[in-house]
Amino acid sequence: MAYTTARLFSTVVTQTFFRDIQVIGQENIPKDGPLLLFGNHNNQFIDPLLIISNIPRKVHFIAAAKSMKRPIIGHLGKALGGIPVERPQDLAKRGFGTIQRIDGNMVYGLRTEFKSQCKVNDILVANEQEFQITEIISDTQLKINNHGQIDSPIRNLQYKIQPKIDQSNMFEQVWIELSKGACIGIFPEGGSHDQTRLLPLKPGICIMALGASQKFNTKVKLQPVGLNYFKGHKFRSKVIIEFGVPYEVSQELIDLYAKNKREAISNLLYEIESQLKTVTIQAPTYSDLSAVMIVRSLYLPDKARLSAQDNLELVKRFSSAFYKLENHPEVKEVVSQVKMYNYKLKALGVYDYQVMRMEKNTFQDIYKIAFNLFMALLSLSFALPGYIMTIPISLLLNTYTERERQKALANSKVKLSGKDVIASYKILASILIVPGAIAIYTILFHYALKKWNFISKEKQLKLTLIFFLLWPLYITAMIRSNDGLIRHSRKVKSQILFYLYQSKYRKLKKSRELLQDRIRKMVDMLGENVVADFKKKRVFSFDAKKDNLDIDNVFCSLEELGI
Incomplete structure (x- = not known):
């Protein structure tokens, strides 16, 4: 019962936060048997909620013990049967004194208390690097495994000590659950990142x-799940979830694990990483990721409609091409031109699909502007009261999430800007703030009815109850209406800008057509270097004969119907 309730809560939360959730490969999920489900970790607490709400079987997630002790997320984690794991970085303590210098394997401190603060095999964190402690000589001297991480001496450093943690109880619990045929969820990157x-x-x-x-003679299956976010930290954004093909751990690896644990773990970890890359979009930087998305858009013709699976596959192929062929002169030139095109789009305040569809037809353009303006105003008139009432909520949420983002960024060595925590803290704060706001607005509504005193007390109570019940439903409808407002406003803006800056847009569209042609030729030329047997495995074909054949089939079907 607790799991079902928590799963329902996860579904409501994710469906509200995201405008578009597309799921690929649900048919790949094994219905029973021991399963280790592993995914990328780019959106903190949102990641497990998305998986839980889109998988038919019960999942026990490995969760940081620190998170399991938090008020809301901890209760949710326990309801979902989460398995807590202590992380050394969560138990790190600031060391007394300072490290004067590190020379080779020797650490020299000033006013430090190494004997009381440290133990052998603990981790010393200094200069954003981690070193295993091998020997404690005195309160001011100890030895570490340097492994050549620091070539030159460093001086006067603050430092932290991470304790060595015995995880045997946690592993034992996981093994027992797997032996019972359970599904365990884990994010092998450790912490979330952006x-x-x-x-x-x-x-x-x-x-x-x-x-x-090895211990229970359990044939464990592993299954990758890719969480591909498109501005996932933003409210009403898009995510594509892809469940990969499950596979069993080979007997050779199990036998090797009995003889050489390090080698077996290394081999399996490489395999897991390779599998995870098949269901996720990878790019060196956000600039490159943006370029990949633009290239995908440019490659396809205007009226092409691909499934979510084909769309994602196309993005992954272009991303893979950028990695494999990054030094190829043609690829480098195309990427450079795409980034410049993207810069021009941002400078003019339009999207690629808007440039693609710009054709001057005065009558049609006036009709489109009038229609979209009417729809935008209609959406605004419905959503406006909600905007006004949610201004205080938005201000509180933005202030709180910005503070938590900065805190998370300051405490992390891997986050770029801390965007991976924004969505989670918005949702966590909303769980507390929104019910409070409903109560306050209900009280204010009842107070207004009493002050005006134009209806009886009995009707005042009935109207207050109706307001209390309808307000959440209205806010939900307002969110959907806001999606329409944004969509129609963008169309009006692009049409007006096109008329104001026709010459610039015509040049941009011409450069788009040239770039599109170049990308398609590049794909034809280099496709085999990225995808084996490329011609047979093309996601989209520009074969004109295929189009003619489709038209002939349509006429044949009409003839069969006697038309």
């Missing part, structure tokens, strides 16, 4: 899979 590619994976998932197979 980078455009995977972080180095932690070996814990390998110990879970290989340990269960």
